[in-house]
Amino acid sequence: MVVRNEAGRYLRRALLHHREFIDAAVIIDDCSDDDTVAICQEMLAGIPVKIVINERSEFSNEIELRKRQWEETAATNPEWILNLDADEIFEATMRDFVPTLVNQHAIDTFAFRLYDMWSETHYREDSYWQAHLFYRPFLVRYRPEAIYRWKETPQHCGRFPLTVLEFPFAAHEARLMHFGWATPEDRQNKYDRYMRLDPDARYGWKEQYDSILDPAPLLKSWSD
Template identity: 45%
Template sequence: MSGLEPFRIPRKISGNKLTAIMQVRNEEGRYLETLLADLSSFVDEIVIVDDASTDATVAICKASRKVVKLVENEGRLFGCEWRLRQMLWRAAEETEPDWLLAVDADEFYEDAAKAEMRSLINQGEYDWFAFRKYDFWGSATHYREDALWNLHQRPTVALARYLPGYHYAYPQWAQHAPRLPLTCSALPGAQTELRIKHFGWAGSAEERLRKYERHMQFDPDGKWRSLAHYASILDPNPRLVRWEERGISKGE
């Protein structure tokens, strides 16, 4: 647990609404439809910002009954990621949320995490929770683990309580901005052992090459992430570990 003196506002400990927030761009033919169906099984609402997609992404989002707000950018903001994150947060605020779950368009919460979600949001002690995110590589069966790819060893804050009147702010990072406002960390929170499966790198080597080229276009000097990390995207023989599913404990 970490954080300062709790922000002085009553915390609801039952009946809280869970809102997933997500930014998307050109997700047709990837994971979006499956992800929206999966999210719909355990969240109450979904808020999305589309970053000027040129395919059927917007139509796919509109087809989901859980999507209650969809913001469509006219111009792409990939090179100014913090503005995208902030835009998404502001859009979610308009829906009067209780808890916000940050999800990327290629991320899936494991069954144990989905089963635990209501317990996490219907308590009064913590205002955020962190999860372990695993980067699947080249398939849906193995994740990458080495000196540069080990995000799952330090949990990522992805679930936060919304407190009206609290100051939520993102650092002005052009790339790799945190998925939730940095000021959430001043509130009491907890790390969990619950896991997220990230399939952003699970595609072909050609797809990873395109992502590498995109990162180098926007961050050629390695200002927002090390050049060594970018170069490792092209590693032909990364260290991979087989993913093991976990059962759900009785009573969950």
Template identity: 55%
Template sequence: MDADEVFEDGFPPNARALLASETRDVCCFRLYDMWSDSHYREDPYWHAHGIYRPFILRYRPNHRYTWKEHPLHCGRFPSNIFELPSFLSYFRVKHLGWATDSIRQEKYAGYKRLDPSAAYGWKEQYESILDPEPHLVAWRE
């Protein structure tokens, strides 16, 4: 996990049971882009929580892993991990990397500097980062 991501409160006491499988190697969770401590963003540009994405991977030494070769948005795992058996978890991940106005300002400036033509991202999403009135939904444990 990235330093700005945390599992919801119910995860820690259930983690051992979740990871006990010897036959499933990739565990996927829904990621919520938190726009504050108590609300996540949900609109056409911010809907990461609508899909499951990998957060836990068991390393298999005989599997040949491949990586995306991009300078930005290259992913946290090799691009071919879904060749391994996977499963979904109902636990959620809070992504706090958007949770304050100052963080959003920094990230917006960084994307404009590192990817000015949006070659590796989505231009409209970049522009929406500074939306003064995004649609926010209350987080419920």
């Protein structure tokens, strides 16, 4: 996990939920100036935790941040890597699936659908927001012999090296809720971030950026 000033958001909830099915954690703190690190230590007490605190923020250059995350995680010689952000939470059924996923030998990359939640109870679905219609990797078997390549862009570079898409791959039914857009404040902050870091939409989609602050988007109800 990569974190930055997550104390007042979804961090406690995410860590409480996911600690049920992880053996250890590697967390990159990107120069938080709140209680983020203390919360990580508190919520993951009893689990081996490696917290790396950046001396300078790499927030504006995501590729360096994700590479650092990968390198620090690989250094622990993991069997599997579950890569989640601090505002992403799997539905409760995921804990029942994990033992089967990590104790098989045919599949190395598992992909899941990510739902962009626009509130606690609804997700967005329109021509600009349909991440949940596609499967993306979140759980990967670490293969130390592989040569890992990245999408070398400062924004929207992906959380894993591109190489994991070449591993034996399977889509899984468990769904992942993304709360990064779930409040008006979240959406305003995201919009301001993209306007600051990618004002010409060189690495993203301008129309999607513009749609973030839509006052009446099409929403669908989340159901367990």
